[in-house]
Amino acid sequence: MCNLYSNTTAPEAMRQLFSVRGRNDHTGNAQPLPSIFPGNAAPLVRLTGAGERELVVSRFGCLLPQRSKRTGKPILPKPVTNARQDKLLSSPFWKQSFLERRCLVPASAFCEMKGRRPAVHVWFGVTGSEGSSPFAFAGIWRQFTGRYRDEHQTFTTHAIVTTTPNALVATVHPTRMPVILDPDDYETWLAAPVDVANRLLGPFPSGRMGILASGAGMTSFDAGGSDVGDGGE
Secondary structure, three states: OOOOEEEOOOHHHHHHHOOOOHHHEOOOOOOOEEEEOOOOEEEEEEEOOOOOEEEEEEEEOEEEEEEOOOOOOEEEEEEEOEEEHHHOOOOOOOHHHHHHOEEEEEEOEEEEEEOOOOOEEEEEEEEEOOEEEOEEEEEEEEEEEEEEOOEEEEEEEEEEEEEOOOHHHHOOOOOOEEOEEOHHHHHHHHHOOHHHHHHHOOOOOHHHEEEEEEEEOOOEEOOOOOEEOOOOO
């Protein structure tokens, strides 16, 4: 679940929204991202060693090593995009990131699919009196260093923490939804002790969310009003 989201917020607006100084924005001339799939590059906000917030580019999905069932040899790592709330401390794959490498994942909307042949893509977002607004998922990140696609590479990866769904998301995905953070909780998620941060990992209020668009084949969504797909509303 939550293997597709969008972030079409302009760089200057992201810096303001997440209290990032210009010198700590390492995303360059970031372009709108109406669809972010596993393996795609996207911005995240994390703390520097000095405790300042920085914007960096990361790949969606922490890489899980894999081996061929036939030969036993290493094959292309699998990007794991979601980290279940109830597995963060028990899973060796997630624990250290939860303890030491929490981040904010900027977003404009996220997508869940409903039905088959054709599947309907349903885009959810945070809404208010003036329509939808940008927000942040609770995320964790880790550094990957190793052989990837026939090259030795080093890059940052991230995953989105998931929890039980609220009433709105449950109409499409009955078991999980991404953790959306209230802006007042950004610093707590980034810097507080793990037991305090863990208290934030519940479903976002359905009354503060809405379905922004839906349609068969709608694999891209721009919160500014430009939707891409075979259908919509």
